[in-house]
Amino acid sequence: MTETTEFKAWRVHEEGDRFTGREETLTLDTLPEGGVLVRLSHSSLNYKDALSASGNRGVTREYPHTPGIDAAGSVVEAAGDNPAPQTAVIVTGYDLGMNTPGGFGEYIRVPGSWVAQMPPGWDARKAMIYGTAGLTAGLCVSKLLRMGADKDDGPVAVNGASGAVGSVAVEILSVLGFEVVAISGKADYRAQLERLGAKEVLAREQLEEQKKPLLKPRFAHAVDTVGGHPLAELLKQIRPGGSVACCGLVAGPQLQTTVLPFILRGVNLLGVDSVEIPLNEKQAVWDRLASDWACPQTEQSARTIGRNELGGALQAFLKGESAGKIVLDHGL
Numbered sequence: 305m306t307e308t309t310e311f312k313a314w315r316v317h318e319e320g321d322r323f324t325g326r327e328e329t330l331t332l333d334t335l336p337e338g339g340v341l342v343r344l345s346h347s348s349l350n351y352k353d354a355l356s357a358s359g360n361r362g363v364t365r366e367y368p369h370t371p372g373i374d375a376a377g378s379v380v381e382a383a384g385d386n387p388a389p390q391t392a393v394i395v396t397g398y399d400l401g402m403n404t405p406g407g408f409g410e411y412i413r414v415p416g417s418w419v420a421q422m423p424p425g426w427d428a429r430k431a432m433i434y435g436t437a438g439l440t441a442g443l444c445v446s447k448l449l450r451m452g453a454d455k456d457d458g459p460v461a462v463n464g465a466s467g468a469v470g471s472v473a474v475e476i477l478s479v480l481g482f483e484v485v486a487i488s489g490k491a492d493y494r495a496q497l498e499r500l501g502a503k504e505v506l507a508r509e510q511l512e513e514q515k516k517p518l519l520k521p522r523f524a525h526a527v528d529t530v531g532g533h534p535l536a537e538l539l540k541q542i543r544p545g546g547s548v549a550c551c552g553l554v555a556g557p558q559l560q561t562t563v564l565p566f567i568l569r570g571v572n573l574l575g576v577d578s579v580e581i582p583l584n585e586k587q588a589v590w591d592r593l594a595s596d597w598a599c600p601q602t603e604q605s606a607r608t609i610g611r612n613e614l615g616g617a618l619q620a621f622l623k624g625e626s627a628g629k630i631v632l633d634h635g636l
């Protein structure tokens with residue numbers, strides 16, 4: 305394999321005030337130097353990829369650029385043969401797909417410290433069904449468990465339940481025997497949420513802003529993918545000693561709350577980052593998702609697309625029309 309070896313990538317160009325993605329032929333010397341060269345078979349679609357593809361400078365500063373924050377495939381070459389060629393690997397987060405060419409190309413070259421091992425029994429497609437969304441859901445559950453959450457504590461709310469992170473969180477928690485209450489803005493998604501294991505589905509209006517600083521304690525714990533005022537309302541309804549794992553901001557980055565849930569009920573607000581954490585923390589969650597935290601419903605319902613469908617699929621994210629997990633297959 306030489307630096308002039310060609311490969312295909314879906315690259316985004318800045319053209320005037322427009323950002324346009326298209327299939328291109330690149331050579332390996334367009335990738336960063338050093339590190340681990342990985343031949344990808346699959347990637348996964350995330351909201352952040354849609355932001356990168358649409359010119360969001362908070363995600364990607366310079367174009368042309370190959371998005372894709374998730375990637376799975378096999379090692380082609382690495383310094384000191386570590387990992388060895390042919391090793392099946394997963395790369396998510398850090399700078400992948402932001403300002404480092406990402407998973408929408410057939411090859412990536414990344415630092416060894418970004419490269420997780422494929423868990424036993426998984427292939428690249430399976431890993432990318434979960435992708436960053438599944439990893440984040442797993443990290444949320446992991447934090448709750450570390451705080452001592454137990455299935456006998458009572459109902460656990462998942463807010464933003466139909467989303468990519470929320471739906472996997474619903475399924476992992478129900479696989480673990482928790483009584484899951486899914487909170488969703490999508491009335492037509494009730495049956496899917498019940499299939500994922502939700503015991504109860506509440507409408508998003510349940511978390512509408514209220515003046516009272518505390519409400520009847522209703523949930524033992526929660527996973528919140530939404531932020532903003534719905535998270536503030538959720539905090540008012542957590543039982544004494546309960547924990548809320550918080551990872552998202554679709555309803556806004558501001559959190560206006562009083563300290564009362566924290567100082568009168570001992571509620572714990574736990575921040576979750578899936579991007580910059582050490583690789584061993586990611587690896588531990590991948591290994592659980594491939595074993596006792598596996599989500600059969602999520603795995604069955606994932607949709608697979610080819611690079612020629614990326615444009616439309618990413619637009620759907622921006623319009624809030626995307627549902628379920630979408631996997632990119634470079635062989636299609």
Ligand SMILES: NC(=O)c1ccc[n+]([C@@H]2O[C@H](COP(=O)([O-])OP(=O)(O)OC[C@H]3O[C@@H](n4cnc5c(N)ncnc54)[C@H](OP(=O)(O)O)[C@@H]3O)[C@@H](O)[C@H]2O)c1
Pocket residue numbers: 350351436437440463464465466467468469470487488489490508529530534551552553554555576577578579
């Ligand atoms: N911390 C991390 O490392 C990390 C990693 C991945 C993602 N995230 C963040 O997590 C959040 C969710 O990601 P995702 O991939 O699951 O996104 P997604 O698939 O777009 O899902 C978000 C869900 O939130 C709900 N929602 C949308 N707009 C809302 C609003 N205005 N108010 C309340 N709920 C709303 C919807 O679910 P319902 O209709 O069911 O309510 C929607 O499906 C995003 O903010 C994302 O940036 C963070």
